[in-house]
Amino acid sequence: MKLSVVATLYCSAPYLDEFHARVTQAARQLAGDDYEIVLVNDGSPDDSLERAIGLTRIDRHVAVVDLSRNFGHHKAMMTGLASSRGELVFLIDSDLEEEPEWMGDFALQMEAQSCDVVYGVQANRRGGWFEQFSGALFYRAFRLLTGVGQPDNIVTARLMSRRYVDALLLHEERELNIGGLWVVTGFKQVQRIVKKHATSPTTYSLSRKISHLVNAVTSFSSLPLVFTFYSGLVISLSALVYIVYLSIRYAFIAAPPSGYTSIIASVWLFSGLIIFFLGIQGIYISKVFSEVKRRPYTIVRQIYGHHDGEGPRP
Incomplete structure (x- = not known):
């Protein structure tokens, strides 16, 4: 399979139909009919799961991985990557703050620069002064305390080669911080400046940001x-x-x-x-x-969808 598109679902119902349509169009331009869309339901409280299951009935390229409860964004992303099969894997949020059409530009840059990863970075962090200040403080504190060179204002959207994704999945820690893992996995990675849209208010409160920083630092540094x-x-x-x-x-x-x-x-x-x-x-x-x-960091309740006549995904 040439391409996998991986996204997580959490309160994604208002965006899901448009997201699916735009991802489908972008994927066809890049991979023809040889692609899959893997949606991971991270215990969404709305009807995102039902809408996603409905997509599997009308589009054989769609598969839905339904987690048994909410495990968190980072763990859900890793589960989606583990379920992907494409030689190229495009990871993106489903709330349309990141544009599915970026995958075409990312692919061109990957080919031109012969790299394994092209990831998006915001030129200017969206939000008010406190959001920008706290974001800048997080990245500086993380780099200072861990020595891991995670770029400022990185977004979820990234196009990755199969060998990079397989290497990323070798990390098996339970309390994972995927931003740091992206960096320490290595390979040639290049950034692309993007403009992230604001479709919904951020769910990261100050307490969650502090908790995220503590978890990130203690995961990568003594x-x-x-x-x-x-x-x-x-x-x-x-x-x-x-x-x-x-x-x-x-x-x-x-x-x-x-x-x-x-x-x-x-x-x-x-x-x-x-x-x-x-x-x-x-x-x-x-x-x-x-x-x-060694508890599993996610538990899959059920997988929906068929691929190329093979039947349900294992």
């Missing part, structure tokens, strides 16, 4: 653990120097003044630091706990 060691070392040396200073002052100058406020402030400060450092270690321990159990 630097926070190293930071706790050096922080403890600096605090211990500072305390030792202060003890020496107080001893000299008490012996040769005068007794240091007593102060209840300073004592309480010091206790609160160091107690907070201890709890903070224990929390960092706890995050890593929880990740180890999750990984060693």
Whole structure:
């Protein structure tokens, strides 16, 4: 099979018919009749699943992977990639904020530059000042703490070769961050500037962004653990120097003044630091706990659709 188009469904019902029509047209221009459209229902609360199943009845190129519940966007994307069969795989969101027609331009650039991945990057991040500021802060913090060179304002849309997708699927961690995995998988990857549309309000609140950053950093770097060691070392040396200073002052100058406020402030400060450092270690321990159990990161309830007369997908 020449081309697979992979998309996830979550509250996608208003866009699904137009998405299918536009993807079909773009796929036919690129691959003729040799393509498939893999839709992964990530526990969508609306009727996205029913609409998608309806597409499988009228279009043999469509397959629907129905997950047993909502597992999250990144895990659903990986499940869709694992279900794809094309020599080229185009990954895209189904809410039409990213244009299905990009796949033709991506394919031309892939051929011209002999690369394995062409991915979209926004020239200017959409949203207000807080959205732009928090987005820029996330990418800078992620690169600083992990050393992984993930570009700013990257979007989901990307065209990938089969060998790259197979290599990407070798990553088997349960608490995955797909943005980092895209980078560390390697191969020659080139970017293309795109303009992302705004069809719906973002679902990423500030708390979700912070949680996403914590998960991303702890998935790719042990630097926070190293930071706790050096922080403890600096605090211990500072305390030792202060003890020496107080001893000299008490012996040769005068007794240091007593102060209840300073004592309480010091206790609160160091107690907070201890709890903070224990929390960092706890995050890593929880990740180890999750990984060693080897639970599947998604569970497929049912697969709908037929391909080239082969019957249901396995």
